[in-house]
Amino acid sequence: MELFIRHNAWFVSPLLETTQKYYLRLTMEFFTTYQRFEEPVSIRNAKLAHASVFIKRKMQNGLAPSTINTTISAISSLFTFAIKAGLISTNPFALVEKQKIPDLLTNKILHIDQITAMLRREPNLRNQLILRLRFYSG
Secondary structure (H helix, E strand, O other), rough: OOHHHHHHOOOOOOOOHHHHHHHHHHHHHHHHOOOOOOOOOOOOOOHHHHHHHHHHHHHHHOOOOHHHHHHHHHHHHHHHHHHOOOOOOOOOOOOOOOOOOOOOOHHOOOHHHHHHHHHOOOOOOHHHHHHHHHHOOO
């Protein structure tokens, strides 16, 4: 398995070297998770159940939704490459749902009343002007 990953175009894609190493680590982690079972998981016999359990464990370990999504994408890209190479016919990660990432931008936007109160509380004229410039220019 590792030989396939290291010596194929999937691994030497236009990804940055650090991204390649990260993708390799995630992929190897997936396959080594199931090595202690009677029938170890390989690229040819991996099923949706393997992918789902692997991702569910990641979620239970408290990983951020964006990290979970990166893991799904990384491992899925290997299986997609294997399909294109004619090694397999299905991608077990294709049906694993990605996590919803909360929209944190709405929590960062201040209401006009909050901005006005902040400007009133600032005694220094210079700081008031800097705040006004930042708020009104976006």
